[in-house]
Amino acid sequence: xxxxxxxxxxxxxxxxxxxxxxxxxxxxxxxxxxxxHTGTDKKLSLSLEHEILDYLGKSSDTESSSPAEYLCSRxxxxxxxxxxxxxxxxxxxxxxxxxxxxxxxxxxxxDSFKQIFDAxxxxxxxxxxxxxxxxxxxxxxxxxxxxxxxxxxxxxxxYNPDSDGDPFLERGAIWSFSFFFYNRKxxxxxxxxxxxxxxxxxxxxxxxxxxxxxxxxxxxDDMDI
Numbered sequence: 001x002x003x004x005x006x007x008x009x010x011x012x013x014x015x016x017x018x019x020x021x022x023x024x025x026x027x028x029x030x031x032x033x034x035x036x037h038t039g040t041d042k043k044l045s046l047s048l049e050h051e052i053l054d055y056l057g058k059s060s061d062t063e064s065s066s067p068a069e070y071l072c073s074r075x076x077x078x079x080x081x082x083x084x085x086x087x088x089x090x091x092x093x094x095x096x097x098x099x100x101x102x103x104x105x106x107x108x109x110x111d112s113f114k115q116i117f118d119a120x121x122x123x124x125x126x127x128x129x130x131x132x133x134x135x136x137x138x139x140x141x142x143x144x145x146x147x148x149x150x151x152x153x154x155x156x157x158x159y160n161p162d163s164d165g166d167p168f169l170e171r172g173a174i175w176s177f178s179f180f181f182y183n184r185k186x187x188x189x190x191x192x193x194x195x196x197x198x199x200x201x202x203x204x205x206x207x208x209x210x211x212x213x214x215x216x217x218x219x220x221d222d223m224d225i
Contacts, residue, residue, distance in 0.1 A: 001085050004032040008144035026124050028194035032148050035082050035187035048081045048098040055099045086189045094167040104161040149183040149190050172198040
């Protein structure tokens, strides 16, 4: 997969790169990728496919709502593979399991995404309006996404891993969301993750680190080396 540069996304990324709201900081990042294989993508894609097929071979659950039933579809396996490949490109040092990742993906609609965005990015949206002469942040985001992946043709997925499998989790995180906009025809994915971090938690971490350094220094001051 190849990282794609788009000016409309860059404009929003610049705004969301570091927004301090007193005790909290809001961060957001949009990344666009082509689903065409590059580098080691083909090998990794085959590995993910084999993992899924092996899981299906061992699964005895035949309920229609089971993960195994969903993954029996070649189209569904392909979609999952592209989503996991996107995760790999976002976090190359993290080892993702396709079967495990599948448990954390949920299909969404633009309305469900909008509800979350409006609820959690309300204050940031006000900041955007003030800085951009009244233009809505959500409308700007919609236009940018539509330009890159044509939202009317998109499948939208949220990714909500548990804490053990969450490479997105940062120190002091209060909340975080990750969404993927996948256009099957264009073979293109846009990821959008946004989070809220506690400035107090990070300040306490730095203070504790400084305290321990000073404490260690005092101990070593009394030692003959």
